[in-house]
Amino acid sequence: MANRIAKNLWQLEIPLVGNPLKNLNSYLITGERNLLIDTGFRQAPCRAAMLQQLQELGVDLDRTDIFLTHLHSDHTGLSTELIRPGCQIYIGAVDGPRMTGYQDGDHWRALYSAYVQDGFSQEEMDALWDSNPAQNAGPRPYSGYVYLRDGDTLSYGGQTLRCILTPGHTPGHLCLYAEEGRWLFSGDHILFHITPNICRWEGVPDSLGDYLDSLQKIRNLPVELLLPAHRAETGNLQERVDALTAHHMRRIWDALQAVRREPELTAYQVAGRMAWSIRSRNWAEFPLTQKFFAVGEALSHLDYLERRGRVTRVEKNGKFVYVAARNGDNN
Numbered sequence: 001m002a003n004r005i006a007k008n009l010w011q012l013e014i015p016l017v018g019n020p021l022k023n024l025n026s027y028l029i030t031g032e033r034n035l036l037i038d039t040g041f042r043q044a045p046c047r048a049a050m051l052q053q054l055q056e057l058g059v060d061l062d063r064t065d066i067f068l069t070h071l072h073s074d075h076t077g078l079s080t081e082l083i084r085p086g087c088q089i090y091i092g093a094v095d096g097p098r099m100t101g102y103q104d105g106d107h108w109r110a111l112y113s114a115y116v117q118d119g120f121s122q123e124e125m126d127a128l129w130d131s132n133p134a135q136n137a138g139p140r141p142y143s144g145y146v147y148l149r150d151g152d153t154l155s156y157g158g159q160t161l162r163c164i165l166t167p168g169h170t171p172g173h174l175c176l177y178a179e180e181g182r183w184l185f186s187g188d189h190i191l192f193h194i195t196p197n198i199c200r201w202e203g204v205p206d207s208l209g210d211y212l213d214s215l216q217k218i219r220n221l222p223v224e225l226l227l228p229a230h231r232a233e234t235g236n237l238q239e240r241v242d243a244l245t246a247h248h249m250r251r252i253w254d255a256l257q258a259v260r261r262e263p264e265l266t267a268y269q270v271a272g273r274m275a276w277s278i279r280s281r282n283w284a285e286f287p288l289t290q291k292f293f294a295v296g297e298a299l300s301h302l303d304y305l306e307r308r309g310r311v312t313r314v315e316k317n318g319k320f321v322y323v324a325a326r327n328g329d330n331n
Contacts, residue, residue, distance in 0.1 A: 001013075001053065001056065002028070002053040002056055002057050005225070005227075006181060006183070006225060007157075007158075008029055008030045008031055008157035008158060008159075009027065009028070009029055009030075009157065009181075009183070010027065010028040010030065010057060011025055011026070011027055011028075011227075012025075012026040012027070012028060012049075012050065012053045012054075013025065013026075013049070013053075014026050014039070014040035014046050014049050014050055015045050015046065015049055016040070016041065016046070016074055017043070017045045019074070019133070020194075020278060020290065021074065021194070021230045021231075022230070022231065023230060023231065024038060024039075024040045024046070024074055024075065024229060024230060025038075025227065025228065025229050025230060025231075026038050026039060026040065026050065027185060027227060028054075028057070028059065029156040029157040029159065029161075030057075030059075030157055031156055031157040031158065032063070033063050033064070033065060033156060034059060034060075034063055034064040034065070034156070034157075035064070035065050035066070035067055035154065035156040035157070035161075036064055036065070036066045036067070036082070037066075037067045037068075037069065037176065037185055038067075038068060038069055038075040038076075038187070038229055039066065039068075039075065039076065039077060039078035039079045039082060040074060040075075040077055040078050041073055041074050041077040041078070041133055041137035042073070042077035042078055042081065042137050042138060042139060042140070043077065043133075043137050046077065046078060047078060047081070050078055050082070061082060061083075061084045061087070062084045062086070062087070063087075064082075064084070064087060065087050065088040065089070065090065065156075066079050066082060066083060066087070066088070066089045066090065067090045067091075067154070067176065068089065068090065068091040068095075069173060069174055069175070069176070069185065069187030069188065069189075069229065070091075070092065070095050070169060070170040070172065070173040070174065070187055070188065071091070071095040071096070071098055071099045071102065071170055071172070072134065072170065072188070073102070073133055073134050073137045073138035073139075074133070074137075075187070075188075075229065076091075076099065076138055076139050077137050077138050077139055078139070079139050079142075080139040080140045080141075080142040081139075081140070083142075083144075088144075088146045089142070089144065089145050089146065090145070090146050090147075090148050090154070091145050091146075091147065091148070091172075091174075092147065092148055092149070092163070092165065092172035092173065092174040093147035093148060093149050093172065094165070094167070094171050094172025095170050095171065095172030095173065095174075096145050096147045096172070098170075098171065098172070099138070099139070099145070100141075102134070102135070102138045103138065103141055108129070108132075108135055111202075112125040112128065112129070113125075115292070115295065117315075117318065117319055117320050118266055118267040118268055118295060118299060118319070118320055119266030119267055119268020119269055119295065119319060120268055120292075120295065124288060124291075127288055128288055128289065128292060131288065131289060132289055132292065133289070148163045148174060149163065149165070150163060150164065150165035150174075151163060154176075158180065159178040159179070159180050159181055159183070160178065160179050160180060161176045161177065161178050161185075162176070162177045162178075162179060163175075163176060164176070164177055164217070164218060165214075166187075166189045166214035166217065166218065167204075167207070167210040167211070167214055168189065168196075168198055168207055168208070168210045168211020168212070168213075168214045168215075169187070169188045169189055169196045169197065169198060169211065170188075170201070171201050171203075171204050171207070171210075173187055173188065173189055173214075174187070175187055175189055175190075175218060177218075177221060177223075181224070181225065182222050182223055182224040182225065183223075183224070183225045183227060184218070184221060184223045184225070184226050184227060184237065185227045186218075186226060186227060186228050186229070187228075187229045188228075188229050188230070189214065189215075189218070190215075190218075190226065190228055190237065190240055190241070190244070191228045191229070191230055191231065192228060192231060192233035192234055192235055192240060193231050193233045194230065194231060194277070195244060195247055196211075196244075197293050197296070197297055198211045198248070198297055198300045199293065199296025199297050199299060199300050200296055200299035200300050200303055205303065205307060206303055206304055206307045207300045207303070208248060208252075208300040208301055208303065208304040209304055209307065211248070212245060212248060215241045215244060215245055216241070216245075218237070218241070219237065219238055219241040219242075220238070221237065223237045226240075248301075251274065251297075251301055252301050252304055252305065254273075254274050254275070255270055255274065255298060255301040255302055255305060256305055256310055256311065256324065258270050258273045258274070259302075259305075259311050259322045259323065259324050260324045263321075263322075263323045263324065264314075264316060264321040264322070264323060265321060265322055266319050266320065266321055266322075267295055267298045267299045267302055267320070267322070268295050268298075270298045270302065270322065271283075271291070271294045271295045271297070271298035274294075274298060276290075276294055278290050278294075302322055306322075309325055310324070310325055311323065311324055311325060312324075312325055
């Protein structure tokens with residue numbers, strides 16, 4: 001059931017069946033024209049929940065535009081099914097062009113090949129081919145996206161919505177800030193109870209460093225209503241920014257210590273030595289899709305360390321492994 005959380009503002013709960021994220025919070029701003037923020041996977045449970053709640057609210061899709069905070073399929077999957085002629089799908093100018101890669105088998109073959117070099121077995125990557133929702137639950141091909149940049153504004157429901165570029169979770173993640181209501185639609189940049197996944201991205205040398213900078217970029221915004229994309233929890237922006245920053249500082253230290261204790265670990269092995277909140281007895285029993293994201297996150301922390309001269313990445317027997325830098329720094 002849709003939940004009214006402010007004048008002209010509704011929250012729609014979209015189930016993400018079988019996914020540890022559990023749900024997507026889609027937001028609807030109503031008015032002369034409506035704005036739907038994020039949509040869910042292109043999967044039957046998401047589709048049914050979305051259509052039911054839009055129907056309950058009497059939403060006219062012929063007057064509804066769509067804003068996508070970032071390119072992940074749990075946010076974008078239904079967008080091209082819901083859009084109607086004359087309406088717009090907005091996405092960031094950085095993430096938008098990357099969406100075409102999600103629909104290209106060659107992109108996934110190259111990515112999975114790189115992950116084999118980072119420690120996965122080929123058998124694991126072959127098994128992931130048909131089960132990764134990032135690969136198979138995204139939007140259908142579409143050529144009409146409207147690209148937005150940092151500082152661009154939209155007007156819906158009596159609110160001026162300012163785009164804030166917050167790279168990290170994806171290279172072109174956008175938050176939306178409503179100046180009048182002091183609403184912040186934080187997408188996956190700020191989450192509560194769980195932490196956003198920060199992984200390595202092709203062409204991005206330091207996605208974790210970008211994320212930490214992006215946290216500081218929004219830390220002091222005056223926010224009265226903080227609206228994350230997953231789970232029911234919300235809270236104070238500054239406190240959560242500080243908690244997320246501290247969390248990643250600990251994770252950076254954990255990754256560095258793993259490499260110091262056992263030189264020449266792959267990112268896959270480093271991830272297996274880090275603590276995760278997934279309910280699994282050990283790394284070997286980790287769900288494969290979640291293992292894929294965990295290794296991506298380990299890679300972003302190792303990239304952060306490599307950029308700062310703390311570890312070195314070398315190729316050995318067809319795999320990339322890491323060794324701690326010999327600079328006498330034990331901090």
